[in-house]
Amino acid sequence: MPSVFTHAAVPLALWCASDLGRLPPRLLAAGLVAAMLPDADVLAFALQIPYADALGHRGASHSLLFAALLGFLALLGARGLNAGRLQAAAFVLICALSHPLLDALTSGGLGVALWWPWSDARLFAPWRPIRVSPFANQFFSARGLQTVLSELRWVWLPLFLCVCGWRLVQQRAPDLSQRP
Template sequence: MPSIFTHAAIPLALWCAADRGRISTPLLAAGVVAAMLPDADVLAFALHIPYADSFGHRGASHSILFAALMAVLAALLHRRLRATAVQAAAFAGLCALSHPLLDALTSGGLGVALWWPWSGERFFAPWRPIRVSPFAPQFFSARGMATVLSELRWVWLPLALAVIGWRAIQRAPVDSRT
């Protein structure tokens, strides 16, 4: 998995790319939570649930169904999130779905159960450039630092460039001679 901090990159990039005020602060916070929440499944280790189990790490909480449930929850809470139901659902669902997609780009683990409960098969992306993050005790190690550098290169930098490019396109003057 990318580090928990890097899962926040997608909602933050979407917020930076959007027009000011388009994504409210409560909606941004919900998006960050939705993007990070799938990794709460690490509690399965403490409960002695095997990694490969449907409810183990990168199992059910890393599925399209889980992202859809986050979208429905956000739609129900849209007034508190200061957004329309559609906007809240789309943002939270996309942020939640970004989690397993980023995890599928990592170099380790068992893959993600993207299609759970319809399939227990775990998937990786064909290209896996992001170093898998060590768990908490080893995060502040040489391996953890290599992970951070990998995430900066393959997630944060491309997202920053995309946001800058998007904002530049949005500000570009329109030719009125047409």
């Protein structure tokens, strides 16, 4: 898995790419939680649930269904997030879905159960450039540093470049509302 910090990269990039203030702070917070929440499944280790189990690490909480459920909850709670219903649902869904997709790009683990409950198959992307993150007790080690450098190269830098490019395009785009 990428580190919890890197799972926050997608909501932060979307927020930076949007017109500032367009995404309310509560919606950004919901997106950050949705992007990091799937890794709460590491509690399964303490409950003696095997890694490969549907309720194990990278199982059901890393599925499209789980991301859709979080998006639906955002739809229902949009007023509390100070956002439109569709905006809240789409933002939270994308943020939640970014988690298993980033995990599928890592170099280790058992893959992600993206299609659970329809399939128990654990999937990886065909290309896996991101070093898998060590668990918390080993994060501040040489391997943890290698993971951070890998995440900077393969996640943070591309997202930064995309945000900068998007902001440049937005600045240069003609304002069509002023045309007769």
